[in-house]
Amino acid sequence: MAATEPARTSSRHQVVVIGSGFGGLFGTKALRRADVDVTMIAKTTHHLFQPLLYQVATGILSQGEIAPPTREILSGQRNAQVLLGEVTGVDLEARTVTSQVLGRSTVTSYDSLIVAAGAGQSYFGNDHFAEFAPGMKNIDDALELRGRIFGAFEMAEIGATRGENVDHLLTFVVVGAGPTGVEMAGQIAELAHRTLKKDFRAINSREARVMLVDAAPQVLPPFGQKLGGKAQAELEKLGVEVVLGAMVTDVDERGIEMKFKDGRVERIDSVTKIWAAGVSANPLGRTLSEQTGAPLDRAGRIAVNPDLTLPGHPEVFVVGDMIALDNLPGVAQVAIQGAKYAAKEIENRLKSRPSQGPFHYFDKGSMAIISRFRAVALIGNLRVTGVLAWLMWLGLHLIYITGFKSRVTALLHWAVSFIGRGRSERTTTEQQIFARTALGRLKRGAADLVSDPGSYDAARQLLETTRRAELEAQAAEEVRLTDAGQRGVPVEQRVG
Numbered sequence: 346m347a348a349t350e351p352a353r354t355s356s357r358h359q360v361v362v363i364g365s366g367f368g369g370l371f372g373t374k375a376l377r378r379a380d381v382d383v384t385m386i387a388k389t390t391h392h393l394f395q396p397l398l399y400q401v402a403t404g405i406l407s408q409g410e411i412a413p414p415t416r417e418i419l420s421g422q423r424n425a426q427v428l429l430g431e432v433t434g435v436d437l438e439a440r441t442v443t444s445q446v447l448g449r450s451t452v453t454s455y456d457s458l459i460v461a462a463g464a465g466q467s468y469f470g471n472d473h474f475a476e477f478a479p480g481m482k483n484i485d486d487a488l489e490l491r492g493r494i495f496g497a498f499e500m501a502e503i504g505a506t507r508g509e510n511v512d513h514l515l516t517f518v519v520v521g522a523g524p525t526g527v528e529m530a531g532q533i534a535e536l537a538h539r540t541l542k543k544d545f546r547a548i549n550s551r552e553a554r555v556m557l558v559d560a561a562p563q564v565l566p567p568f569g570q571k572l573g574g575k576a577q578a579e580l581e582k583l584g585v586e587v588v589l590g591a592m593v594t595d596v597d598e599r600g601i602e603m604k605f606k607d608g609r610v611e612r613i614d615s616v617t618k619i620w621a622a623g624v625s626a627n628p629l630g631r632t633l634s635e636q637t638g639a640p641l642d643r644a645g646r647i648a649v650n651p652d653l654t655l656p657g658h659p660e661v662f663v664v665g666d667m668i669a670l671d672n673l674p675g676v677a678q679v680a681i682q683g684a685k686y687a688a689k690e691i692e693n694r695l696k697s698r699p700s701q702g703p704f705h706y707f708d709k710g711s712m713a714i715i716s717r718f719r720a721v722a723l724i725g726n727l728r729v730t731g732v733l734a735w736l737m738w739l740g741l742h743l744i745y746i747t748g749f750k751s752r753v754t755a756l757l758h759w760a761v762s763f764i765g766r767g768r769s770e771r772t773t774t775e776q777q778i779f780a781r782t783a784l785g786r787l788k789r790g791a792a793d794l795v796s797d798p799g800s801y802d803a804a805r806q807l808l809e810t811t812r813r814a815e816l817e818a819q820a821a822e823e824v825r826l827t828d829a830g831q832r833g834v835p836v837e838q839r840v841g
């Protein structure tokens with residue numbers, strides 16, 4: 346299909362930003378006073394606050410609260426344009442970016458490029474697990490999981506009413522004991538033991554089994570042994586079964602199989618599995634690697650220069666989860682600080698100011714919430730646990746949620762869930778659970794359901810030509826029948 350190139354509207358320096366996540370949004374905003382035009386191209390229309398996805402999946406927050414429209418956030422930034430599209434190609438020689446949406450292709454030129462396309466879920470070479478154990482990377486994942494989690498309780502109620510064994514429906518397995526897995530397991534346990542305890546008649550939701558499985562020997566490895574141990578103890582108090590040193594070897598519709606270091610294999614019957622185990626950098630990294638020779642690491646992250654540019658291409662910056670530099674972690678602050686650095690570097694060059702020198706990441710610490718009033722935080726050498734860590738988590742997330750509207754409504758929903766027993770966002774639909782799998786079975790995904798303008802025009806022309814020929818044939822037949830006296834009233838009789 347022919348790609349269209351938008352007309353260059355100004356002679357100013359053109360910056361293209363790929364992605365509307367932490368790197369993309371903060372990079373674009375940092376350029377608001379620069380003498381440049383910025384085009385942000387992203388495959389979703391929203392800016393996603395990934396750290397709270399698990400709260401959408403467990404019915405605490407709505408998707409709107411953690412994913413405000415990028416267009417609205419940037420509406421006051423006159424030099425920024427937002428384009429919807431999945432970037433499928435970057436031509437470093439021609440300095441163009443090709444993006445697609447519903448089969449329509451657009452080519453955008455740049456003078457400087459900031460690539461912030463993030464990372465996806467990794468199933469360590471077992472991509473077929475994804476159908477039975479969705480990851481936690483985007484809004485679709487969170488809504489599908491919400492449907493699966495609440496749906497499992499519904500199906501268990503029906504089964505129990507008929508006197509069937511429903512253990513497999515009331516067993517929830519979270520794979521991966523990093524912050525996302527810990528938060529997810531904690532929330533499902535709270536849901537089962539607290540939120541839903543009065544809602545069912547045939548089942549007792551408090552009997553639900555919540556398991557957190559990991560091949561590593563401890564939970565939250567980056568937090569160190571002490572905080573990891575504390576988090577594990579808190580999870581166990583909540584009723585979560587923590588299974589460590591267990592490698593997941595198979596996942597299917599009805600369960601999961603794990604292998605232990607001593608060779609023992611165990612199968613757990615569970616309909617609802619959640620994958621929070623591995624990360625793989627965006628495939629655009631491979632395109633960039635092929636064109637520059639910059640190596641990729643095992644997670645697909647691209648090695649960048651100390652100033653976040655690509656070898657031989659000082660006009661291209663890569664930031665956030667896509668980069669392999671000095672063992673930087675895949676966290677929001679790396680993306681935010683990297684994007685701000687890249688924006689400043691672009692401005693410095695335009696103003697002929699000296700470079701800032703190599704990029705330095707300032708580690709502000711990490712935290713993970715276990716359940717209401719329970720969290721762990723590591724800030725430098727300082728370890729904080731319990732209510733204090735939870736309050737720190739609350740304050741920090743309120744600051745970082747984008748937009749006043751979202752902050753107010755999130756605070757309200759947190760009050761409902763943490764002080765009360767309820768969850769404000771329990772709505773689920775069949776489509777949320779099954780639509781993605783159905784779309785995946787179409788050859789070109791959603792594009793197969795929508796005509797592109799070219800084929801629409803051609804189809805309409807063909808229809809018009811066929812219809813005209815049919816009408817002409819019909820008219821000729823009418824004349825023939827009338828002339829033969831077989832149809833209608835002869836003209837002379839009508840007049841008479």
Ligand SMILES: Cc1cc2nc3c(=O)[nH]c(=O)nc-3n(C[C@H](O)[C@H](O)[C@H](O)COP(=O)(O)OP(=O)(O)OC[C@H]3O[C@@H](n4cnc5c(N)ncnc54)[C@H](O)[C@@H]3O)c2cc1C
Nearest residue numbers: 364365366367368388396432462463665666675676677680
């Ligand atoms: C469930 C979860 C919980 C997390 N919790 C924390 C936490 O508590 N603290 C913390 O610091 N970090 C956390 N992280 C990590 C943090 O969210 C990431 O490190 C951060 O989002 C990276 O920013 P980024 O800009 O590199 O990528 P992202 O924020 O992922 O943004 C990538 C953007 O690129 C777009 N995109 C992708 N491919 C294309 C394409 N081909 N064309 C166009 N657009 C594309 C995406 O739609 C998205 O807008 C968490 C991550 C997850 C998944």
